[in-house]
Amino acid sequence: MDTFIKGPSKRDVAGMKAAFGAIGESEVISVLYKTERFGNFLVTGAAHTTVLDDVMVGGLNAAAAKKKAKASDGSEVMQRQPDKDVRAFPAQFDGEFSPQDIEVAQLSHGDLVVASFSQEPYGDFVITGVVTEAENDRSYLMVGPWILQTAQGNAPRLLSIQLVAGNGTHVAPVPTRRGLVEVDGLA
Structure with a gap:
């Protein structure tokens, strides 16, 4: 599990666009995110579409609204641009672990x-x-x-x-402790 949480070395954006394009409302999905503040984490839950047709899971943006695109054979397909923090989708873990x-x-x-x-x-x-x-x-x-x-x-x-x-017994990346978020212009 800890190796899986590290995620792939390179994002497959084209593959994720197609996979997100096929997602329906309330379908159970698993999305691997990577952020500097929270590290890598996997969210599994029902897909939720917003009023703008974006896809969310667990309250997090996963992909943008559907857009028409051309498939390699020239046919028209629907795709969704994955969020910048999405590392892998579908994120499928094949191993076993015993939490x-x-x-x-x-x-x-x-x-x-x-x-x-x-x-x-x-x-x-x-x-x-x-x-x-x-x-x-x-x-x-x-x-x-x-x-x-x-x-x-x-x-x-x-x-x-x-x-x-426990910390130190896995290979998943551990981010630094969370500091205050500073926003320019706010006092």
Whole structure:
């Protein structure tokens, strides 16, 4: 699992455009994302189309609205441009792993986890990725852009959490601790 989370060395944009073009509303999909702030993480859940026809999974943009394109045989096909943070789609994991149930309070920065969430209108979805903590707040834990825990306790949308591998025992990339996001022009 940890090797899979590293993702491919090169994005297959053409393949992803075609694959996203074939996605229907509420179809269960798995998308591998790669971001500097949250590292690499896999989101699996029902596809949700926005009013602009973009595709989302677990509240994250996956691909833009459908556009007509020409196939290699000259026929017309529908495609969707993958989001810049999408590393692989479809993201299919073929191996096996045995995650263990764990309490969120036992986790720390760099642990590889599988977390399930529920949030309307996205429904239930699962994120597999590396836990990140805030630079100045050890209790503020996230996997991908979803909160696992704050000083007030577990996130209300978190359904369950399982540990795949502890920090230092896997090869998945571990991002730095999350700092404050600075926005130019805001004081």
